[in-house]
Amino acid sequence: xxxxxxxxxxxxxxxxxxxxxxxxxxxxxxxxxxxxxxxxxxxxxxxxxxxxxxxxxxxxxxxxxxxxxxxxxxxxxxxxxxxxxxxxxxxxxxxxxxxxxxxxxxxxxxxxxxxxxxxxxxxxxxxxxxxxxxxxxxxxxxxxxxxxxxxxxxxxxxxxxxxxxxxxxxxxxxxxxxxxxxxxxxxxxxxxxxxxxxxxxxxxxxxxxxxxxxxxxxxxxxxxxxxxxxxxxxxxxxxxxxxxxxxxxxxxxxxxxxxxxxxxxxxxxxxxx
Amino acid sequence: xxxxxxxxxxxxxxxxxxxxxxxxxxxxxxxxxxxxxxxxxxxxxxxxxxxxxxxxxxxxxxxxxxxxxxxxxxxxxxxxxxxxxxxxxxxxxxxxxxxxxxxxxxxxxxxxxxxxxxxxxxxxxxxxxxxxxxxxxxxxxxxxxxxxxxxxxxxxxxxxxxxxxxxxxxxxxxxxxxxxxxxxxxxxxxxxxxxxxxxxxxxxxxxxxxxxxxxxxxxxxxxxxxxxxxxxxxxxxxxxxxxxxxxxxxxxxxxxxxxxxxxxxxxxxxxxxxxxxxxxxxxxxxxxxxxxxxxxxxxxxxxxxxxxxxxxxxxxxxxxxxxxxxxxxxxxxxxxxxxxxxxxxxxxxxxxx
Numbered sequence: 001x002x003x004x005x006x007x008x009x010x011x012x013x014x015x016x017x018x019x020x021x022x023x024x025x026x027x028x029x030x031x032x033x034x035x036x037x038x039x040x041x042x043x044x045x046x047x048x049x050x051x052x053x054x055x056x057x058x059x060x061x062x063x064x065x066x067x068x069x070x071x072x073x074x075x076x077x078x079x080x081x082x083x084x085x086x087x088x089x090x091x092x093x094x095x096x097x098x099x100x101x102x103x104x105x106x107x108x109x110x111x112x113x114x115x116x117x118x119x120x121x122x123x124x125x126x127x128x129x130x131x132x133x134x135x136x137x138x139x140x141x142x143x144x145x146x147x148x149x150x151x152x153x154x155x156x157x158x159x160x161x162x163x164x165x166x167x168x169x170x171x172x173x174x175x176x177x178x179x180x181x182x183x184x185x186x187x188x189x190x191x192x193x194x195x196x197x198x199x200x201x202x203x204x205x206x207x208x209x210x211x212x213x214x215x216x217x218x219x220x221x222x223x224x225x226x227x228x229x230x231x232x233x234x235x236x237x238x239x240x241x242x243x244x245x246x247x248x249x250x251x252x253x254x255x256x257x258x259x260x261x262x263x264x265x266x267x268x269x270x271x272x273x
Numbered sequence: 274x275x276x277x278x279x280x281x282x283x284x285x286x287x288x289x290x291x292x293x294x295x296x297x298x299x300x301x302x303x304x305x306x307x308x309x310x311x312x313x314x315x316x317x318x319x320x321x322x323x324x325x326x327x328x329x330x331x332x333x334x335x336x337x338x339x340x341x342x343x344x345x346x347x348x349x350x351x352x353x354x355x356x357x358x359x360x361x362x363x364x365x366x367x368x369x370x371x372x373x374x375x376x377x378x379x380x381x382x383x384x385x386x387x388x389x390x391x392x393x394x395x396x397x398x399x400x401x402x403x404x405x406x407x408x409x410x411x412x413x414x415x416x417x418x419x420x421x422x423x424x425x426x427x428x429x430x431x432x433x434x435x436x437x438x439x440x441x442x443x444x445x446x447x448x449x450x451x452x453x454x455x456x457x458x459x460x461x462x463x464x465x466x467x468x469x470x471x472x473x474x475x476x477x478x479x480x481x482x483x484x485x486x487x488x489x490x491x492x493x494x495x496x497x498x499x500x501x502x503x504x505x506x507x508x509x510x511x512x513x514x515x516x517x518x519x520x521x522x523x524x525x526x527x528x529x530x531x532x533x534x535x536x537x538x539x540x541x542x543x544x545x546x547x548x549x550x551x552x553x554x555x556x557x558x559x560x561x562x563x564x565x566x567x568x569x570x571x572x573x574x575x576x577x578x579x580x581x582x583x584x585x586x587x588x589x590x591x592x593x594x595x596x597x598x599x600x601x602x603x604x605x606x607x608x609x610x611x612x613x614x615x616x617x618x619x620x621x622x623x624x625x626x
Contacts, residue, residue, distance in 0.1 A: 074521075075518060079519065084519035086516050089512050091512070103509055103520065107520055
């Protein structure tokens, strides 16, 4: 799994119909690291992820997987190297966890190739990694939001791809489940050497977990690099249009962004209560 | 589920999958037995009383050479074609319906709702009223009408790809247009033609014979296995377009291919027996309810479709004594109740919109 495939975009322009969202953007995702894409709503971060995941064909430019244009490769071949968890996947009514995660084996099966012990093993290890093995026979409908998200990640893991792209995997989750999911993704990078790329909403969690941060605004990359280098008040101002203090996160030593709202500007000098 | 503790993780997964497979086999076998039983009933009851032994003798007569012209005519000439027609038309409608509902991710999106059977009906009415057609010509126009309206719906929904939602909306619109054409023709036609067209529009097995069963039988024989092969990409399509594509499914090709199979099945069934209402609509949801989480609903839906059609025809023939009804009246009445039930169930679970 650790042969480390490489994903990059060169001068890629992405959009829907007439509307251009990302313009002439180039980025290389560092292999074997956890990259987090951040930015305000409608900055093009999900669009970029969908482009990288070949879910959206570029208007111009290209996305390259190991030097080959991804949209020219067979979608199944890509699916053995690159896994994607889209923002809103649909769980068919009543489907069980084992069945849903088993669908992740699709790219490894041919028209007539039956389910084998290898598939069982892949599904089992995906369930173990996400701590959902106990839920194998449960219906996905009856799971909590956090459990469900872990099951979807398990499906992407069962695909056994070196690169994993996730679109807002923690949105709608409680803070405990957010941490759970991000810990799991970090495990994949640290212990299995996979390349993980996620779009995240929460800046502080992004700073805490990312090896590499990509900050976007208006369809462009504003800053890119290790969180400690990238996350300066100036960048936060450009990306989110808000003043902030950047302090050191007491738990992870990563930068922590403290936004300054209108009502708190004057209290800056006052020590916290 | 503490019983799982003794298993290795891979065994736990294998056991979970095995349970689904066993349930799937059980449901399919049960439905197949039910269909067989209904076929047996359809062969044995009727206005002309025949003991079971004679029915069996007649059925075997092509092999044994033991013939009895009277009972052979009743069994082989009347009841068997009717029973087989019900089986094939019901299976084709059930299979077509569940494919539509799966591809369009919408339990209400069956070929009779999104315009396919309505298109077939309009074309048949045009053939009957404008061209004074009969028999095979009506069947051919109905098939053509279904395929034409399907192509129109697909083309009008295309914006660099089609989304299920747009297909359903365009389909409902096209169904309304097709129905309007039918109504318009009724206002211009002579009463005898209207009567003939209406009889066709209700859908019935009255005219069943082996002579016009060929296309439907061949269609099922070829497209049934094709549908089975397409099941795996179809199953990943259920997870949403993005997730399906992420898994390496060719989304547009799968959607077009499966819909084509479903359209042709619905077209052949409608051409053979007329637009028997609600079979395509109800078969999938009923099969899914029986299957629970046990996956592939294609075969069970075909079997439910067959069972519903055969029993509707039995009720239509025998429930009201001498007054025979077309099967489409019975399926329509049952189907309307079932639709209300489905909507109520969807509302309870908050998916009613």
